[in-house]
Amino acid sequence: MFDSLSDKLGGIFDKLKRRGALKEADVRDAMREVRIALLEADVALPVVKDFIAGVTERAVGQEVMKSVSPGQMVVKIVNDHLTEMLGSDTNGISLLAVAPVPILMVGLQGSGKTTSAAKIAKRLKEKENKKVMMASLDIYRPAAMEQLKILGEQIGVPTLPIIDGQLPVDIAKRAMTAARLQGMDVILLDTAGRLHIDQALM
Missing domain, CATH: 1.20.120.140 (SRP54, nucleotide-binding domain)
Structure with missing residues (x-):
């Protein structure tokens, strides 16, 4: 900034x-x-x-x-x-919860949630030696799930396989189950962007 x-x-x-x-x-x-x-x-x-x-x-x-x-x-x-x-002090992400710890990415459309999810996943994997998975809950933006999959491949972090037609809540439940079964420490859930006029998403 x-x-x-x-x-x-x-x-x-x-x-x-x-x-x-x-x-x-x-x-x-x-x-x-x-x-x-x-x-x-x-x-x-x-x-x-x-x-x-x-x-x-x-x-x-x-x-x-x-x-x-x-x-x-x-x-x-x-x-x-x-x-x-x-604030000049930096604090890490608190992962004091039962694994897999979910991190929900929320924010305005175009604010960089998907890219930030990949950056956080990379940091957790490389700096904190955590097993991380990412899942896209964005069923509204064309190619959002594919973008997260490509970013995951680039940084060596697995992503939840895409199943067409699933609702975000169902994807989140499937992601938590998959992360638990695969012994992941963290699951990053990338949501659809919001605008204040989108009552359904707010």
Whole structure:
């Protein structure tokens, strides 16, 4: 997220290069772009407002270090505030449950659930030495099940065989049974994407 934010703000930061200190108007211009980027990323409006206020307060009047331009200083302040807001501590996935532990992937359409499922499966397999299986419950998106199968083959993680015409609940039950019978530690269940207007999926 921060990399794309840096790219979007490049033009704003270029304007700030020759200033000795950051003035509120300079920061306000940069924060307008940050606000747009965060809202486009579906960050809640109250969170965006608090974030912008916090960064603006920190950035206004900051003395620019000799080796750093004002634009770079704003980037650093934004980065520091994002790290503080999101948390600097990293926690692993808790697998404290009876195996196979189900991990349900849910989110908006196009938010990267299927790819993230494969990344999580790969990490659990390679870094935590877990036996992992993936199953697609997405019966709505064309080729969703096939996509997960291909990703599974690429990372060496088995996927639940596809049976046409099954409902998501039935697929989930079959996945849990298959994972249990095969001695899996974790089963990743990739669901269909949702939009707020899809009452049936919500």
